[in-house]
Amino acid sequence: MNDQSRERFSNRSLKQIETLHKDLQDICEVAVTLLPFSVIEGHRGKCEQERMNKEGISKVEYPNSKHNSLPSKAMDLVVCIGLPYPSNDAWEYLANIIKFVGKTMSVNIVWGGDWKENPDRYHFELQESVAEIIDETKLSMDR
Numbered sequence: 001m002n003d004q005s006r007e008r009f010s011n012r013s014l015k016q017i018e019t020l021h022k023d024l025q026d027i028c029e030v031a032v033t034l035l036p037f038s039v040i041e042g043h044r045g046k047c048e049q050e051r052m053n054k055e056g057i058s059k060v061e062y063p064n065s066k067h068n069s070l071p072s073k074a075m076d077l078v079v080c081i082g083l084p085y086p087s088n089d090a091w092e093y094l095a096n097i098i099k100f101v102g103k104t105m106s107v108n109i110v111w112g113g114d115w116k117e118n119p120d121r122y123h124f125e126l127q128e129s130v131a132e133i134i135d136e137t138k139l140s141m142d143r
């Protein structure tokens with residue numbers, strides 16, 4: 001990440017960014033020059049995933065969250081406009097920027113705020129490529 005972008009993130013965000021998939025890191029690097037935001041979570045380990053699942057914060061069990069891979073294929077962000085309660089517009093603006101920057105890098109991003117069931121505005125993840133899905137199907141057939 002270049003110094004100009006690095007300066008715009010807190011140390012806490014930078015620590016989380018280190019755990020992200022390279023594509024997500026690249027998106028953060030560009031997106032933060034357009035709009036201020038924080039990265040509150042990247043990789044999430046077994047213990048934390050089990051706790052969040054138990055408390056109903058996360059619907060999925062370890063290791064099925066995209067936060068559970070290392071590097072992480074998911075990131076939780078907070079838009080830094082109108083804190084502590086950013087408006088819907090601010091969230092949508094962040095989501096559009098993240099998706100747009102991804103598109104310029106041929107990376108498709110899924111925003112949790114678009115989910116019909118249990119929308120999660122903090123959450124952004126890499127859309128699985130067709131190749132990956134086929135690969136996983138093959139793996140499960142092998143087992």
Ligand SMILES: [Zn+2]
Nearest residue numbers: 074075076123
């Ligand atoms: Zn998330």
